[in-house]
Amino acid sequence: MYEHCPHCGLRYEIEPGYFVGAMYVSYAISGGVALLIGFLLFYLADDPEGWVYAAVVAPVMVLIAPINFRLSRVIWLHYVAGIKYQPGL
């Protein structure tokens, strides 16, 4: 992730440790994805054994980690810091 916006120079990390709060967003995204996978397994795979849930959810969590990391920071930055996207700036 860039330290500053390459276009307008905005510093993303407003203060030290600012993105620690993005962990809450990341947790919510991970929980939502895990729940969705759990429901899909329950209904589509006819409620498999417990280890199947773990064997499917754990790799998916690892695979979406890079996306989740960036997405949670973007959400945190826009909804908590109040930074608005201004095209053309």
Ligand SMILES: [Zn+2]
């Ligand atoms: Zn910018």
